[in-house]
Amino acid sequence: MKKIAVIVLWFGPVRDYFKLWMRSLEVNGDYDFLLFTDQEMDRSTIPKNLKVEKLTLEDLKETIHQRLHIRPTFRFSYKLCDFRPAFGELFEPQLAGYDFWGYCDVDLMFGKLSHFITDDILSSYEKIFNRGHFTLFRNDSRINQLYRSSRLIDAQSIMESPACFIFDEWHGIHQIFKEFNIPQYHEECIADIHPNKARYTCSNIENYAKQLFVWEDGLVKQYFIHEGQTRHRELAYIHFQKRKIRIHNTRAFISPSVLLTSTSFVPFQGTVDADLIRKHDRPNYIHYFQRHSNRALNALSKFSKKTAPIDRSLISKTIKA
The missing domain is CATH 3.90.550 (Spore Coat Polysaccharide Biosynthesis Protein SpsA; Chain A)
Incomplete structure (x- = not known):
């Protein structure tokens, strides 16, 4: 080894x-x-x-x-x-x-x-x-x-x-x-989350209309709905760059599984199904507008x-x- x-x-x-x-x-x-x-x-x-x-x-x-x-x-x-x-x-x-x-x-x-x-x-x-x-x-x-x-x-x-x-x-x-x-x-075995998108959208692998990323018993998984079925793929890691993630429920630090959403990281126990994916695959428009506002300001960074x-x-x- x-x-x-x-x-x-x-x-x-x-x-x-x-x-x-x-x-x-x-x-x-x-x-x-x-x-x-x-x-x-x-x-x-x-x-x-x-x-x-x-x-x-x-x-x-x-x-x-x-x-x-x-x-x-x-x-x-x-x-x-x-x-x-x-x-x-x-x-x-x-x-x-x-x-x-x-x-x-x-x-x-x-x-x-x-x-x-x-x-x-x-x-x-x-x-x-x-x-x-x-x-x-x-x-x-x-x-x-x-x-x-x-x-x-x-x-x-x-x-x-x-x-x-x-x-x-x-x-x-x-x-x-x-x-x-x-x-x-x-x-391309990772989820590289696009920093400028409102919802969690990968910049390097296939995305789906409804998807949810989960840290589940030590594994990173991308759950998604495809052709009416809930499916998933395992990934090496997820990178959620340039996002100010606030963790409102500290049980996320000890929970066996954590839902990695665009607004927070949520402790979770149970089975990931289509309803759970739809519930948590939500855009974070505050992040979206802040990100694009900062990009505009950075264009003026020489000043x-x-x-x-x-x-x-x-x-x-x-x-x-």
Whole structure:
């Protein structure tokens, strides 16, 4: 069995759904999650496979300078996504003894990852998945240094810039792996929820007129009504990005199953049927209008210092395999 460590950086107060993220880690006891944060954590609520290390943003900047020989200039923690491909070097001492390392977001809930990332896949590929919210890399010196080996993408300039380049996703490290013809595995076995939709709508897999996502006994499932029948498919995880989810019923933190709706996460026991799907597949228009209003304001961000600047020049750079 491969030893795998997943690194998470979080600065500032945690969100309501953080406890649910931690619950979903417990299901994946064959993975270790390494959380670096400036927050005090209640140790009694932390799963055994979550290791927490106290770290301030300023201390992290100094570590970046010492280990990567880069002087970070960013003001927003969102910029740390551009440093993720360098985690193999940045956190080399903490990753000793692991076969794979990776990174993930906390605005998601994992299902059973081993149902989708098998030993055969881990033996055959150097990189697993290419959406930035969860990615794994083989813990090998060549792979760990690859982010700064490209002839076409200048990682140092990206990391020293205060702008965000989305370097950890399709348009960054994925392109560098293509440049060197290194095998990457990607299967659309996740629910990547579109951030700008009123209801939960996937941006990467098939959607249905009526559907409901459920974290059920440690598995993520997409339930839907198709040809008059209630059906479902299992997924590796669900990513509900850029949503201010409020959990009104704290039983969701202990309930065997949780309904993941566009307005809240609801504890649930029983059978998912067509009536339940129709009841909870509702649009969140408050989120919809707030999201589109923010997008309009972000278009004016060059006049404001409150928004992390996004440099999209990297997105247009595509390397042919």
